[in-house]
Amino acid sequence: MGSLSAHNAPVRYYKTYRRKSCLLSLQTRRVSSILRVQTETDLSTRTIQEIDSIQPSSDEDTGYISAAASTSYQLLDPVEYGEHGAAFLSGNYYPVGQEVTACCDYDAQAGDDSSTMKINGKIPSDFPLGQYAYVGPNPKFAVDHYKRWGAGPGQVDFGLGSGWHHWFEGDGMIYAVDFCTGNRVKFRNRFIRTSSWKREIESGKRIFRPLMNADGGTFLANALSNLITGGMFMKDSANTALLHFAGRTFALQDTCPPWELDPDTLETISACTFDGKLPPYVPFTAHPKVLPSTGELIFFGFNPVSPPHCSVGTLKPDGTISSINSLWSIPFVGSIFMHDFCVTEHFTVLFEGSMDIKPVRQLLGKHPLQYNEDKRARFGVLNRDAQSTSVTWFNCSSSQMVYHFINSWEEKNERNEQLIVITGIREDGFFQEAMRANGSSEWIKEAVRVGKIPKVHEWRINLVTGKVTERYLFSIPLETPRINDAFVGRRNRYAYAGRVLLSELESTTQLKFDAVVKIDMQEQKTVTYEHGPNRYGMEAQFVGRPGGVDEDDGWLVMYVHDESYTATDVNGRTECVIIDAQDVEAGPVATILLPERVPYGAHCMWRADLKYPGATFEDTAVAFEALSANFQVNEPKMFAFEQSQRGELLEAVWKGLSRVALGLFVHGWSPRIARENVTEYAFVRGAGLRFLEVSKLGSHRLREAVKERADATPAPPTLTLYDVEDDDSCRLVREVLSICDVSYLCKPCPTASCSNSSELAILQGVELGSEVVPFLRDDRNDDIAVKGADGIIQYLYQEYLDGEEPASLVSLFQRFAQASKINDASHRRTSRAGEQPLIFWGYEASPFCALVRKALNERGISYVFRPCARGSPRRSLLLNRTGIFQVPYLEDPNTGISLFESVDIISYLKKTYD
Ligand SMILES: [Fe+2]
Structure with missing residues (x-):
């Protein structure tokens, strides 16, 4: 991240226009300004204030401008957007506005100008077909819609409440790289068009008020306003995680049903109810677990608003719901905030951290979502074999919060007592405070000073004695941990996570991963690959080598954004990176330069369904080829038309x-006579001459x-x-x-x-x-x-x-x-x-x-x-x-x-x- 000082990018006005009114000129220039910010997404080479401050320089303005490229990464104004909103709408958090499709062959090496996608290095010959897809928040409107509520376009604040944009409340966008048959890669990004997305598009402006960073007592007012104007309390942006299961692709977010995407086109189909069996009061977790042993998918849903507050369910391998059970309700009190959970071969393990949502706090002028230091965290264990809905609780040692678990499995200790071992990133409310509207920077500095940062933690639940023993495994600040998915619920050795760049958090409050870390929990050691200066990685996906046996025999696939790349794009450039998981330190074996930037987002998936990736690209071609084979091209005839066209033609x-x-x-244009030349067009020709037209x-x-x-x-x-x-x-x-x-x-x-x-x-x-x-x-x-x-x-x-x-x-x-x-x-x-x-x-x-x-x-x-x-x-x-x-x-x-x-x-x- 560069300087926060005022950016002096030169703005060039076109000077030849002499007749246009100043008003139109100003309007046009503003549109042009927005266009540049929208399309170049140039990491805020200019702030909104700078754009607004552009005034006609003279009557001669033509109404269009050009700003020179800049390497400056400038934050939006925190006074207008809030400290958090400014951070997560700036730099590579700045949304992209266009949906792009592009592809290239594996041998489209960098330097080959024939393609917008290029490859550095070599994609391994045994790298499998499949799709790496990533999702994150990507607000669809120009960023001035996301100013403090009431200051954005078309927003009238009747005093019912205000608030600030929160990263989690942005619209979802999927970014996918398909590794196709024929040694081709294909990139696409698509908005996830949920109900709230469509409702706002119809309105032409942001209508959903912020909730995550609503001002003190205005959460309820904003929620009611959303219900009245948008038909729901909060946006149903499916912006958090992706799932491909039973041949279907879903975009997920904690508080809404899965949004199904067309696996071929990635277009949004609809909210999914699994044939009506997923009740509307059961949201679908962003972190479901697929058991390798049975092929079943286990999910939970927590409902912060209405009871039942927690439900668990199972999808059969064919994608139908086999069970769904409501666990508990606490009317009028609220619910524990739950983002992730664990499964083992026989148990489902829920986690009640110390973050809860209590609407009654609104009566005290407080936000209902709080990290509560007085609330001890606990694990709730269900025995799936017994098909029981009875939860046995095991208390942790203190208040805690975990957004992401790594894995869990069953073990027996030396006394042959049954244990459940859980690993995850313990963060104790760090992100709740680090992402609040204002004042987060100071809070982060203090949290870093005392070492209260996200770190890998281990919990060992003794099912016989009821005790939970805990320890930190590593002191490195890490997040978005992933494992070889074939080891879900079984003891695993390795995990892969992003290293949080604390200095960036302290200075700008932006969350960036400057390195990918391979964790060896057996040997208690880590291997790190640093992405390089101004390069930041996103969540890494493990892709197994076909026929591989070892847990780490495969590759890590992730997006890495290069903020310093300025040759053609002042916003930096994103690459899809492939790293040998057994040689992480060596860095990428191949990088695919993408035609569009991928903003820092949330979670990714690997789709190992071989039929689709091969089919997507090829079927498109095949479909068109079939049409072309059936289409009869006639010989051209001058001035031919059909009788039915007579009216339109006249x-x-x-x-x-x-x-x-x-x-x-x-x-x-002017006519001339010239000597005949059969390779040159002529309106009339003859006698060795032609009627030549020049211009x-x-x-x-x-x-x-x-x-x-x-x-x-x-x-x-x-x-x-x-x-x-x-x-x-x-x-x-x-x-x-x-x-x-x-x-x-x-x-x-x-x-x-x-x-x-x-x-x-x-x-x-x-x-x-x-x-x-x-x-x-x-x-x-x-x-x-x-x-x-x-x-x-x-x-x-x-x-x-x-x-x-x-x-x-x-x-x-x-x-x-x-x-x-x-x-x-x-x-x-x-x-x-x-x-x-x-x-x-x-x-x-x-x-x-x-x-x-x-x-x-x-x-x-x-x-x-x-x-x-x-x-x-x-x-x-x-x-x-x-x-x-x-x-x-x-x-x-x-x-x-x-x-x-x-x-x-x-x-x-x-x-x-x-
Ligand atoms: Fe998550």
């Missing part, structure tokens, strides 16, 4: 005429055209346009892009419910349904973003036509082009998305292209548009690519299908994407 022709064919010609390209486009001609491979566009087909201002922008002859990635936003619209709302930091189009991003120019036709056109002329003045026709239409909000039109088509955007060759003024554009827009299908207006050198490029020049021409990299003809293209889109 409408498109009329629209083109009403635009005076704007966008039909590239800037500076005046901008210098950037000119260089690009020369390169395209040399290698015939168009580079990916740097421009992204969020677009609505029927919107006049969007149309004008598209026309200008054709005039500039610039290719772009078009992201149609036909409805507020389309994923592109959701993405745009997040980028603009506005309520869903309030997004404004057209919206242009340019990755070429320090990630510039511009909103509204006026600013975009000025930018395009400046950057892509070397500062030329807009043509008179453009200026004419510019007067009527206003940025527009996206309309919700839920009757329109939705589409399944392909892995890659389609490639569409055409030009704006063509009515046949308009039909295809309309079909793409209706389905929200993203596409790279390669304009071929009159005078564009792309006409020759397409001629040499296909043997003829005709548009529209569509290429689908997902299926390998390429085809002309609007009729055929639309038919293809229906068959493939509807």
Whole structure:
């Protein structure tokens, strides 16, 4: 973590705009600012105050800005967010806003620019197929929604209560790396769309008030407000842990039912009740245990609000509930907070630590969740063989708290007495205090000074005498311990955990693991691998070597975030790291550089279901291949259309005429006669001559055209346009892009419910349904973003036509082009998305292209548009690519299908994407 002092990243304003109002200019710049924070997630190179303080520098502002990259990691303002909220919304706790899919081959070594994912080192040849997945809180709105309640956008505080954002209350996001057949790895991150997620998305703003860090007496008021406005007392964010069991994937959190995800797509399906057998009053622990001996899953649920306060249950290996029993109820008093538990071959061991939730504390103006030093911790043992619901309690020596147990097993002592041995991280309320809204830094410093930090502890419960003997095993501060899952409930020797960087906790209160530690409990020793300067690891997953026998014969897989990496991403870079578990000190054998940052989160899982990882990537390809095999590509015919298209075609022709064919010609178009050259496009040719069209390209486009001609491979566009087909201002922008002859990635936003619209709302930091189009991003120019036709056109002329003045026709239409909000039109088509955007060759003024554009827009299908207006050198490029020049021409990299003809293209889109 770098300096907390004010960051002086230079902000560059574009100076050429002369006609736009200051108000629009300010609005646009603010959107641009949010966009940078959202998309670059740049570890807060600028604070919210800095963003808010951006003012128009003059009447000449264009409305878009560019901030230079910075290595500074700056915390948000604790006055606005609270000390804890600022820490856990900053740096690599800053949320990511985009869902990404990417893949690469095992041999996509670093330095190979052909892929966004790259690999350093070598993934072992015997590394199994499977999925490493990680989950953590990742708030979905721009961070200003998470200021102290009442200060965020759209939040009206009627005096019913306030509070601060708490890390645990962020929306869940899953980050998965699939190790697929064909030596491929695939990365995806997806929001977990629970009920509260959807409710807030519909509202376009945060509506759930904070509870974990609610001000003193306002917990109850906030909970009631949540019930009224959101339909539940607290958010059901499934952000804590993952489970793959009986072929199903779940995202878990202590206080809600499991949220089932589609194992193939990772899309959220619904809350799971296991065929109605999981009662609504029984939440599902984030740490269920699967017994290797029987394949059963044991779970518990603690309900802090309504009785019964604790229940235990069992899932059979086929995923059906075989038993569920309520254990105890304490009406009106509250419940012990329970996060983890233990299982052995024959026993289930519950843990009542010293943290409890007592609503009655609200009457005293206190938060109901407290660490109670007067409450002795205890273990409750159930004999599963006897199918008893009677709990036998065993008292610990003192008040204690454990978030995570390592393992437990049965032993007999020298007197042949039955023991249960438990290992775990004893932390005695450390995190409860370390994550409170304010004042945590001072508390942490004192806790560290007296050594009251999370450490590995052992409890030995004597079932005969009733005594519990305890000892600390190691003095290193550790958390998120994991073992070889094949040893759950059996005596194990090794565990793997993250080493807590205490200096970071003391200075910023951020929880970071600077090393992974292999614990050898038999030899009472540890082996440590330090991730390196400014590199921090997340929870490590043990993945066994196929056929391996030894407990540690396998690998550790984890995400490691490099905060100092600044070559392309000021937010740092995340890697998926593979370490040989028998040689931890040696460090990674392979690192997979990910295309998107993974914020520090919670827990991970390994999915050893071989069918899925092999199938996910390949089945996607197979499905598309099957479609392509069945799709008949017809020979192109000039000006062909179907009778059913007559109305739409006439409408498109009329629209083109009403635009005076704007966008039909590239800037500076003029005709000439030249000698015949069959490799060059010509409108008319004969007698050894051809009718040549020339234009005046901008210098950037000119260089690009020369390169395209040399290698015939168009580079990916740097421009992204969020677009609505029927919107006049969007149309004008598209026309200008054709005039500039610039290719772009078009992201149609036909409805507020389309994923592109959701993405745009997040980028603009506005309520869903309030997004404004057209919206242009340019990755070429320090990630510039511009909103509204006026600013975009000025930018395009400046950057892509070397500062030329807009043509008179453009200026004419510019007067009527206003940025527009996206309309919700839920009757329109939705589409399944392909892995890659389609490639569409055409030009704006063509009515046949308009039909295809309309079909793409209706389905929200993203596409790279390669304009071929009159005078564009792309006409020759397409001629040499296909043997003829005709548009529209569509290429689908997902299926390998390429085809002309609007009729055929639309038919293809229906068959493939509807
Ligand atoms: Fe946990």
